[in-house]
Amino acid sequence: MKVAVGRPGTLSGLLLRIGQSLFAASSIAFMVSAFGFSNYTAFCYLIASMGLQALWSFGLACLDFYAMWIKRDLRSAVLVSLFVVGDWVTATLSLAAACSSAGVAVLFDRDVDYCRTYIQHACHKYEISIAFAFITWLLIAISSLVMLWLLASV
Amino acid sequence: MKVAVGRPGTLSGLLLRIGQSLFAASSIAFMVSAFGFSNYTAFCYLIASMGLQALWSFGLACLDFYAMWIKRDLRSAVLVSLFVVGDWVTATLSLAAACSSAGVAVLFDRDVDYCRTYIQHACHKYEISIAFAFITWLLIAISSLVMLWLLASV
Numbered sequence: 001m002k003v004a005v006g007r008p009g010t011l012s013g014l015l016l017r018i019g020q021s022l023f024a025a026s027s028i029a030f031m032v033s034a035f036g037f038s039n040y041t042a043f044c045y046l047i048a049s050m051g052l053q054a055l056w057s058f059g060l061a062c063l064d065f066y067a068m069w070i071k072r073d074l075r076s077a078v079l080v081s082l083f084v085v086g087d088w089v090t091a092t093l094s095l096a097a098a099c100s101s102a103g104v105a106v107l108f109d110r111d112v113d114y115c116r117t118y119i120q121h122a123c124h125k126y127e128i129s130i131a132f133a134f135i136t137w138l139l140i141a142i143s144s145l146v147m148l149w150l151l152a153s154v
Numbered sequence: 155m156k157v158a159v160g161r162p163g164t165l166s167g168l169l170l171r172i173g174q175s176l177f178a179a180s181s182i183a184f185m186v187s188a189f190g191f192s193n194y195t196a197f198c199y200l201i202a203s204m205g206l207q208a209l210w211s212f213g214l215a216c217l218d219f220y221a222m223w224i225k226r227d228l229r230s231a232v233l234v235s236l237f238v239v240g241d242w243v244t245a246t247l248s249l250a251a252a253c254s255s256a257g258v259a260v261l262f263d264r265d266v267d268y269c270r271t272y273i274q275h276a277c278h279k280y281e282i283s284i285a286f287a288f289i290t291w292l293l294i295a296i297s298s299l300v301m302l303w304l305l306a307s308v
Contacts, residue, residue, distance in 0.1 A: 040265050042257040095246070096253040103196040103254030104261050111194050145302075152306030 006146040008060070008083060009067035009074040013143075017061035020139045024054035024094075027132035034125035042100040043126065046133055049097035053136055056090050080151045087144040094140055098133035105130055160300040162214070162237060163221035163228040167297075171215035174293045178208035178248075181286035188279035196254040197280065200287060203251035207290055210244050234305045241298040248294055252287035259284055 005012045027050045037043040060083070067074050074080075105126050108114040115123035159166045181204045191197040214237070221228050228234075259280050262268040269277035 041260045092249070095249055099250040099253035100257030100260070103257035106195045106254070107258050107261070148299075148302060149306050152303050 006143055007075075007150065008080075008147075009064055009072065011068070013146075014061055014064040014068065016139055016143050017057045017064055020057035020136055020143070021054050021061060023132045023136040023139065024050040024057065027129045027136060028054070030125050030129035030132065034129065035122040037122070037126070040104055042097075042104045043129075046097040046101045046129065049093045050133060050136065053090050053094050053140065056086055057140070060086075075150070077151070080147060084144070084147045084151050087140060087147050091137060091140040091144045094133065094137040098130055098137055101126070101130045101133065160297055161229075161304065162234075162301075163218055163226065165222070167300075168215055168218040168222065170293055170297050171211045171218055174211035174290055174297070175208050175215060177286050177290040177293065178204040178211065181283045181290060182208070184279050184283035184286065188283065189276040191276070191280070194258060196251075196258045200251040200255045200283065203247045204287055204290065207244050207248050207294065210240055211294070214240075229304070231305070234301060238298070238301045238305050241294060241301050245291060245294040245298045248287065248291040252284055252291055255280070255284045255287065
């Protein structure tokens, strides 16, 4: 079976990578602008993980753009293996970061009522940042599955 | 490329499934025995997710055992597709549960020093339970990759 959507060196692949970079960057921006985020390890880890994700996806977006520019197919086994490893590592780190931050945000918002009594405004920003991190993960998960599929059928 | 380890209906596949069930059950046991776990959403979610994982893996272990007993190969495309979807859903839920609980445990232990001042004994149990959840995820991740690979090469 062949997969057409999201392959490296195609327009859909390029759009996926750009989406990943933009959502990861937005997640970082919202988290950095929230008061007191640096007191919590999970939120700092979210920034680190989204930073790595943004760099990786932006690098691959440039590569996709270059491949489309010179009209070259990026389907060599070595290159796809490299993409698979990078995509899976960053996808796992992104999901881990989004979930650990979501765990802390739910604790603040529901379990200990910290948001209502102290930092309502910052809590909203934490939650938006985490939502963007989950969208980033969803996009990188699509890329990862397509890449693994490509590698299996090379 | 063909994968030999972890295929359904083989001894390695059966051992993987038994390992997943045992570690998921141990994770639940440690969490349930820890004082005050039910006050925290992330820990309740960990129990629900590990419960689902234990049931799914135990069901597939029985199927693997039956296939080995009657010496039948479980490589039909429909069956492997079903395993792939189930494995990926439970693997993602397990990682999400382990990470969200780990986020809360790190918050208790490092960020707010809650463990040292209040519930040192319960914190140890939370941490052991989360460690078991991560081991469960590692084992189900191996199964998921093998299944996806099998499906791609069917």
